[in-house]
Amino acid sequence: MFIGDSLTDGGWGASGGKALPSEQRNHWDWNHLLGHGYMYLCAAHYMGHEPQKELQFFNRGNGGDKLQDIIDRWQKDCIDIHPDVVSILIGVNDAGAWERSGTDEKFDIKDWEKRYEALIATTRQLLPGTRIVLCTPFVVNSGNMEKNSTYALYNETCQQMSKVVRKLCKKHHLVCVEFDKLFENLATDYPTIPLIHWSWDGIHPTPAGHQLMADLWIKTVGL
DSSP: EEESHHHHTTTTOOTTTEEEEOOGGSSOOEEEOOOHHHHHHHHHHHHHOGGOOOOOOOEEEEOOOOOHHHHHHHHHHTTGGGSSSSEEEOOOOHHHHHHHHHHHOOOOOOHHHHHHHHHHHHHHHHOOOOEEEEEEEOOOOOHHHHHHHOHHHHHHHHHHHHHHHHHHHHHTTTTEEEEEHHHHHHHHSSSOOOGGGSSSSSBBHHHHHHHHHHHHHHHHHOO
């Protein structure tokens, strides 16, 4: 089960780009059931190459969500599903909300960490056999992020959150998928390719970006 914001959402359940609650989305149309993005590509990989495992995949991304939003819907969108594996990618909207607030106060990373760790503890208590995967949030210096000169602010906050994610993974023996490192290294790995090839607006990946995310998730997590 994959949960997070719009990067995971991908319009799953034929939501038409609207961030509908899970129960209001289409749960039967396999042409749109898993959305489009890295989550779909991961599911396609395993379902196509290892059909004998009869794996089921659930997309519970919801565009615009921050950490607190997935906490608020955790019972129905995670616990009630009883997944064997839950993969979480969250944070960029927390950074965006803080940046748009215009506050002079620093992003409260300690509170963010406290709430994230509490979510892990709840999951461990209620789903002791579930494998937890945490993915690091990221932004790319391309598209609107570059044009509006907001990359530095977003990136600093995402870097703080990514450090927390790594810390929590180490502390609780969780799997960490380092999406931030993936996108950070693209300029070096593909020096002649503009960053907009990987993320069209600095937040959301292009098909190329989603493919690399899926490749990294599969390599890091395995099933």
